[in-house]
Amino acid sequence: xxxxxxxxxxxxxxxxxxxxxxxxxxxxxxxxxxxxxxxxxxxxxxxxxxxxxxxxxxxxxxxxxxxxxxxxxxxxxxxxxxxxxxxxxxxxxxxxxxxxxxxxxxxxxxxxxxxxxxxxxxxxxxxxxxxxxxxxxxxxxxxxxxxxxxxxxxxxxxxxxxxxxxxxxxxxxxxxxxxxxxxxxxxxxxxxxxxxxxxxxxxxxxxxxxxxxxxxxxxxxxxxxxxxxxxxxxxxxxxxxxxxxxxxxxxxxxxxxxxxxxxxxxxxxxxxxxxxxxxxxxxxxxxxxxxxxxxxxxxxxxxxxxx
Amino acid sequence: xxxxxxxxxxxxxxxxxxxxxxxxxxxxxxxxxxxxxxxxxxxxxxxxxxxxxxxxxxxxxxxxxxxxxxxxxxxxxxxxxxxxxxxxxxxxxxxxxxxxxxxxxxxxxxxxxxxxxxxxxxxxxxxxxxxxxxxxxxxxxxxxxxxxxxxxxxxxxxxxxxxxxxxxxxxxxxxxxxxxxxxxxxxxxxxxxxxxxxxxxxxxxxxxxxxxxxxxxxxxxxxxxxxxxxxxxxxxxxxxxxxxxxxxxxxxxxxxxxxxxxxxxxxxxxxxxxxxxxxxxxxxxxxxxxxxxxxxxxxxxxxxxxxxxxxxxxxxxxxxxxxxxx
Ligand code: SF4
Numbered sequence: 001x002x003x004x005x006x007x008x009x010x011x012x013x014x015x016x017x018x019x020x021x022x023x024x025x026x027x028x029x030x031x032x033x034x035x036x037x038x039x040x041x042x043x044x045x046x047x048x049x050x051x052x053x054x055x056x057x058x059x060x061x062x063x064x065x066x067x068x069x070x071x072x073x074x075x076x077x078x079x080x081x082x083x084x085x086x087x088x089x090x091x092x093x094x095x096x097x098x099x100x101x102x103x104x105x106x107x108x109x110x111x112x113x114x115x116x117x118x119x120x121x122x123x124x125x126x127x128x129x130x131x132x133x134x135x136x137x138x139x140x141x142x143x144x145x146x147x148x149x150x151x152x153x154x155x156x157x158x159x160x161x162x163x164x165x166x167x168x169x170x171x172x173x174x175x176x177x178x179x180x181x182x183x184x185x186x187x188x189x190x191x192x193x194x195x196x197x198x199x200x201x202x203x204x205x206x207x208x209x210x211x212x213x214x215x216x217x218x219x220x221x222x223x224x225x226x227x228x229x230x231x232x233x234x235x236x237x238x239x240x241x242x243x244x245x246x247x248x249x250x251x252x253x254x255x256x257x258x259x260x261x262x263x264x265x266x267x268x269x270x271x272x273x274x275x276x277x278x279x280x281x282x283x284x285x286x287x288x289x290x291x292x293x294x295x296x297x298x299x300x301x302x303x304x305x306x307x
Numbered sequence: 308x309x310x311x312x313x314x315x316x317x318x319x320x321x322x323x324x325x326x327x328x329x330x331x332x333x334x335x336x337x338x339x340x341x342x343x344x345x346x347x348x349x350x351x352x353x354x355x356x357x358x359x360x361x362x363x364x365x366x367x368x369x370x371x372x373x374x375x376x377x378x379x380x381x382x383x384x385x386x387x388x389x390x391x392x393x394x395x396x397x398x399x400x401x402x403x404x405x406x407x408x409x410x411x412x413x414x415x416x417x418x419x420x421x422x423x424x425x426x427x428x429x430x431x432x433x434x435x436x437x438x439x440x441x442x443x444x445x446x447x448x449x450x451x452x453x454x455x456x457x458x459x460x461x462x463x464x465x466x467x468x469x470x471x472x473x474x475x476x477x478x479x480x481x482x483x484x485x486x487x488x489x490x491x492x493x494x495x496x497x498x499x500x501x502x503x504x505x506x507x508x509x510x511x512x513x514x515x516x517x518x519x520x521x522x523x524x525x526x527x528x529x530x531x532x533x534x535x536x537x538x539x540x541x542x543x544x545x546x547x548x549x550x551x552x553x554x555x556x557x558x559x560x561x562x563x564x565x566x567x568x569x570x571x572x573x574x575x576x577x578x579x580x581x582x583x584x585x586x587x588x589x590x591x592x593x594x595x596x597x598x599x600x601x602x603x604x605x606x607x608x609x610x611x612x613x614x615x616x617x618x619x620x621x622x623x624x625x626x627x628x629x630x631x632x633x
Contacts, residue, residue: 202413208368209408210428210479211400224418300418300463 004303008292012285019281020071020274024064027273030265032056067274077271081264086275089260094279096166097256101245103172104179112184116191117226120199121218131188138185143244147178147251164253175252182244183237190233194226201225228299234291238284312344315486315519316365321379323357323364326372332590334360336543337379339617342487345513347520349534349551351527351566353587357543358523362489365521366404367396384486402432405480406489410496411473415464421448421475422460425482432483447482450512451475470501477509484516491523506533527570531555536623539563542587542598545617549624559626562599597629605630 042050051057058066070077076086119131151174155163162171198204199222207221242258249258257276264272296303323335335357342348350358363369364376367388381388383403391399408414416424422444429435429443441460448456451474464472473493480488490509494502510533513520522534530537530551538548539562547560558564565583585602588594594601597610610629618632619625 202408202410203416205368206406206408206414206476206479207416209366209400209406211397211402211431212427213397221416221419225416298418300420301465304463304466 004296005289005293008289012289015285016278016281020068020278023274023277024067027265027268027270028060031268035268067271071278076275079264079269079272081267081269081272086271089272090257090275090279093255093257093260093276096254097245097249097258099172100175100179100248100254100256101241104176104244105183105241107176108180108183108187111180112187113191116188117195117218117223119188119192120195120226121214123196128192131192135185135189135192138181138188143178143182144247144251146181147174147248150174150177151251164251166254175248175254178248178251179241179244182240182248186240187230187237190230191226194229195222197229198222198226224298228295231291231295231298234295235284235288238287238291242280242284312346314341315344315384316342316521317380317382318361318365319380319382321361321364321381322377323360323369323374324377325370325374330591333543333593334374334590335364336593338538338540338543338545339379340538340545340548342519342521344486344519345517346535347510347513347522347533349530349537350521350523350540351525351530351537352540353525355590356540356587358540359491361540362406362491362521362523365487365489366400366406368400398432401428401485402483403485404487404489405483405485406491407473407476407480407493409492411469411476412496414476415472417464419463420460421462421464421467421478425460425475425479428479428482443482444478447478448475450481450515451477452508453478470497470505473497473505474508477505477512481512481516481518485518487519487521489521489523492525494529495524495526502529503532509533527567539566542593543590544598544627546599546628547624547626553621553624557624559620559624559631560599560628561603561605561630 048057056063067077074087076090078085079089082089115127115131119125119128122128151163154161154174161173165171199218204217204222207217212221245256246258246262248254249256250262253259257279261273261276261280263269264276318341319339320337321335321339322333322337325332325334338357338361340348350361352358360369360374363374365381365388367376369375376389379389383399386399388396388399415421422441425444425447426440429440429447430437433443435443444460445456448459453459453471453474459467459471459475464475467475473496476493494505497505506529509520512518520533522529524530534551536548536550537554538545539554539560540546541562547554547558547563549558554563555567558567562583569582583602588598588601594611595614596612597603597606597615600606600610603610607629615627615629616632617625617627620631
């Protein structure tokens with residue numbers, strides 16, 4: 001088990017280096033930030049000065065060396081646009097993003113699990129059909145559209161919730177709800193179909209033959225097996241979470257990573273884009289690592305193969 | 308048979324139907340039999356003849372909501388099984404009646420250890436403390452002659468071979484020393500040598516525990532090896548019941564005879580394997596007369612009109628065929 005985790009850690013670090021290189025190349029392929037920063041009347045000397053100040057006059061190799069060297073020391077450089085240390089900006093944005101994503105993740109997982117399991121155990125009932133309907137709806141309706149509709153209804157027409165921005169508890173309802181909606185339908189469908197497969201299996205029949213109660217059959221014997229399939233797709237869910245965060249934060253003007261990275265991309269603010277992407281990479285890979293550990297915990301076969 | 312042992316299970320006119328959109332499948336159409344202590348009773352027939360549904364009916368574990376027992380009586384040690392509440396029935400399952408399923412590769416839960424899966428039954432039905440549960444688990448593994456039980460109980464199913472898994476399934480079934488064990492083709496998925504070992508093992512276990520066994524199979528070769536008495540099922544009905552030796556020597560029902568003739572035998576060199584032409588009738592609309600009539604070589608007029616009654620032609624040998632009702 002320890003060996004398994006160590007191997008995964010090394011893989012994670014290699015993946016992060018890959019992300020760093022890739023994002024370094026990609027942001028530079030998007031164009032020159034000077035074009036956006038300079039004013040229309042800037043003289044060539046002024047432009048050259050600006051470039052020197054921002055360190056953009058150096059060769060790409062030199063810039064890459066500085067970037068990687070900084071990274072190792074935990075220094076992400078300075079924002080080209082705001083002229084503030086990127087780490088300070090991240091320090092503000094990350095907690096704000098977590099305040100959205102963590103509750104959204106927890107709520108959607110709990111609700112998806114509960115509904116998925118109940119739907120599977122009461123197949124073709126009213127509840128099951130409801131769950132199937134929501135799952136299809138969730139996949140057909142774009143989350144951002146739903147968010148805007150919800151905003152219109154609750155904030156504009158009824159005026160019971162604030163439209164956007166960060167503040168008291170009421171400010172959380174719509175963004176958290178939107179983000180949860182990004183994850184919920186897919187997760188629910190996975191849990192339901194996983195449960196249905198498992199409930200049909202011979203070992204569930206054997207569990208019934210043993211005289212176990214339905215509660216133990218469902219939550220002990222079926223659930224743990226049914227979670228294996230959804231866990232394998234957890235990587236995709238994490239990606240969905242990031243996408244959801246970018247969209248939600250921008251719709252609701254939430255000062256988190258999602259908004260920061262979008263603004264920085266528009267402005268070609270290289271250091272910020274690089275740092276944000278890396279941080280998102282760290283979070284996604286970290287979550288995936290946790291998922292893998294959970295996976296090994298759930299399925300003994302994995303645990304034994306990898307150690 | 309010298310002294311008659313106690314009857315453990317008595318089934319009278321059991322009828323099980325599946326209610327589906329396509330109609331009512333009369334999977335079991337009124338069958339009666341009994342099983343004595345320490346006896347192995349074979350339930351033989353082709354697939355879909357109702358033998359597995361009979362087994363599940365005894366446990367009241369039919370697939371819900373389609374499957375239902377619509378008539379008859381099941382008595383286990385004097386208790387009317389069909390009158391028990393759901394909770395009482397759960398106390399019967401795994402404790403008084405156990406079942407072994409066909410495929411050892413899929414009938415154990417992949418994410419729990421052997422010890423956990425056996426211990427669960429023990430804990431549930433015997434209410435033992437944790438430290439005593441392990442002793443019971445080890446004794447259940449020993450009963451099935453599983454080597455090194457102290458180590459095996461920490462194994463996961465995927466670490467065991469098919470034959471060993473089926474022994475673990477046997478340990479689960481026998482862990483609470485049930486009165487009745489239903490074995491649904493437990494050896495079909497195993498290869499020939501392991502199959503023979505498993506059957507020998509069960510004969511031995513039966514001697515030790517006096518458990519009554521219902522052995523469900525399609526294979527008359529297996530019947531000859533393990534069963535004391537046999538009932539042959541066809542399209543949801545028992546067509547003939549007799550002791551194993553009587554069935555092999557003096558079977559009366561044309562279907563039984565055909566089945567026995569289709570068993571490959573070493574002492575006969577005519578390699579043409581006999582097979583019965585045609586197919587069993589659809590359980591959706593059964594013929595009014597004998598269900599075997601469309602395939603029967605001896606069919607008579609009356610066979611097509613009326614169902615043949617069950618006739619006891621000698622002690623313990625009963626047949627449902629118009630040929631025997633002169
Ligand atoms: S009752 Fe008639 S049709 Fe049925 S098995 Fe006997 S002889 Fe054949």
